[in-house]
């Protein structure tokens with residue numbers, strides 16, 4: 001694969017879906033910044049992806065912290081001099097419905113999934129607009145180069161009773177995606193979201209180990225299997241590519257058919 005001059009930041013890039021996105025960008029020849037709180041996994045991934053050439057960087061970053069996000073941008077500029085793609089992927093869950101959810105847990109989930117996504121997107125968008133103005137780039141060229149991809153979920157549209165905070169943040173991510181897309185359209189920075197269904201990462205570990213819970217998940221998954229992180233990374237790579245140059249303000253659901261389903265899927269029989 002030919003090497004590109006494009007630089008991508010992936011938040012939550014040390015594990016799960018973010019890790020698959022970082023790996024996919026590196027395979028596609030992009031330079032990658034892995035921004036995560038998990039130092040061990042993040043560092044070893046950066047070493048692996050950038051082993052023979054300085055094309056991958058790990059930055060210890062808490063997306064919910066404004067200073068930490070400012071540091072992420074500074075480190076990115078210092079290592080690679082520019083930013084072209086952001087995958088706003090870091091996310092957490094906390095159990096609790098409207099009767100049981102603790103205020104602290106509500107705040108924690110909002111801090112990472114929504115405030116964090118906002119802080120990183122704002123910093124990234126400002127960096128991209130600076131570059132566009134400095135280089136006097138045409139919007140038609142920018143649409144092929146610059147992209148922000150927010151990690152949403154099917155839970156932006158359907159809901160789980162005891163994941164109130166998580167569902168609320170993913171609904172908000174979809175609206176934030178549209179608002180950002182409108183604000184940045186004139187300059188040619190495209191903003192889209194990806195909405196995964198059930199994907200094989202640590203978040204789903206408890207479900208994967210419980211046959212009954214797995215049966216329930218599959219009964220709501222017409223394609224009859226849990227998704228692989230690579231299958232989300234492929235959609236992210238498409239949205240970041242010039243093939244998606246006319247797409248902005250959209251959420252693409254990679255959910256094995258879940259949102260299309262009315263009656264329960266026969267794959268649960």
Ligand code: NAD
Pocket residue numbers: 011012013014015016017018035036037038061062063064089090091092112116151152153154195196197198199200201202203204
């Ligand atoms: P994961 O737990 O495997 O990975 C999440 C990563 O985010 C971890 O590396 C973690 O260290 C990092 N992270 C957590 N808080 C952070 C913070 N404050 N700052 C920086 N990094 C932080 O989870 P995943 O399943 O890969 O989920 C990634 C994204 O995909 C999340 O936004 C999640 O909501 C979304 N998603 C996942 C699924 C699924 O089934 N796995 C489904 C729909 C949406």
